[in-house]
Structures are given as structure tokens and as C-alpha cells.
Amino acid sequence: MKEMIAYCGLSCSACPAFVATKKGDREALTKLAEDWSREFKTTLKADDCLCDGCASTTGRHIGYCQECKVRACAIEQDVVICAHCDDYACEKLTAFHANAPQAKANLERIRGTL
Numbered sequence: 001m002k003e004m005i006a007y008c009g010l011s012c013s014a015c016p017a018f019v020a021t022k023k024g025d026r027e028a029l030t031k032l033a034e035d036w037s038r039e040f041k042t043t044l045k046a047d048d049c050l051c052d053g054c055a056s057t058t059g060r061h062i063g064y065c066q067e068c069k070v071r072a073c074a075i076e077q078d079v080v081i082c083a084h085c086d087d088y089a090c091e092k093l094t095a096f097h098a099n100a101p102q103a104k105a106n107l108e109r110i111r112g113t114l
Contacts, residue, residue, distance in 0.1 A: 005110065006054030007074035007081050008096055009103030017051040017062050055081070070096055083110040 004012040012018045020028035029046035037044045052059025054071055065071060069092050070082065079085045082093050088111065089097070089104075097104035 004053045004055070005081055005106055006071070006103075007079070008054070008068075008070045008093065008100070009082065009105070009107035009110075010054070010100060011102070011106060012051075012053040012055075015051065017049045018053055021050050021052060021060070081107070081110065083107040084114070 002013070004018070006012050016028065016032050019025075020032060026046055029049045032049045033044040033046050036042075036049065049062060050060040051062045051065070054061070054065055054068075057075065073090070073092055074082055074085070077085055077087075082088060082090075088107075093107075
């Protein structure tokens with residue numbers, strides 16, 4: 001599977017929801033829903049975990065993607081991913097990267113190739 005990087009730098013292709021969706025693996029989606037329900041103290045079903053990747057504007061997304069401020073900003077700025085933004089690294093992105101250093105490393109790697 002080709003690597004897919006979210007606007008923020010997270011690796012969609014390493015996300016269990018994305019991988020299970022692409023494989024059509026209902027068993028994995030069901031287990032993921034059970035695991036995430038326990039972890040996040042909520043009730044999720046397999047269909048709640050379907051995800052076609054952050055940058056997909058017409059596909060399915062897990063719940064948080066619909067409200068993600070970084071994703072909304074990137075769509076509004078019409079950038080491929082945040083690494084391509086003229087305002088890199090903005091306050092929204094810097095705040096997110098404080099808890100996701102691998103996402104920052106992915107964007108830095110991509111910026112190094114621009």
C-alpha cells in the first residue's frame with residue numbers, strides 16, 4: 001500500500017482504521033471499535049471506524065477527522081498537506097505536534113523534498 005500522510009503529518013497508512021477499511025476487513029474493524037470504545041469510554045461500531053484517509057474530501061472519516069481544526073484549515077487553504085502551506089508551522093499545527101512528534105517528523109521530511 002502506498003504511504004498516505006494526513007494534512008497534519010500523521011501516517012494514515014499506519015492507522016488501523018484506514019488499513020482495515022482498505023482491506024475490507026470487517027473483523028478488524030469490529031475489534032478496533034471494541035478497543036477504541038474501551039479506550040475512549042464511548043460506544044463505537046465497526047462502521048464508525050471506516051476511514052478513507054484524512055485527505056479524502058468525499059470519503060469516510062472516523063469521528064474526530066470531521067472536527068479536526070488542522071484538517072479544516074488545510075482544506076480551506078487548499079494545500080496538499082500542511083508541509084506545503086505558506087504558514088507552516090502555524091499555531092494549530094504546532095499545538096498538535098506537541099503530542100504527535102512523528103507527525104511533525106513526517107512533515108519535516110516532506111518539506112525537505114520540496
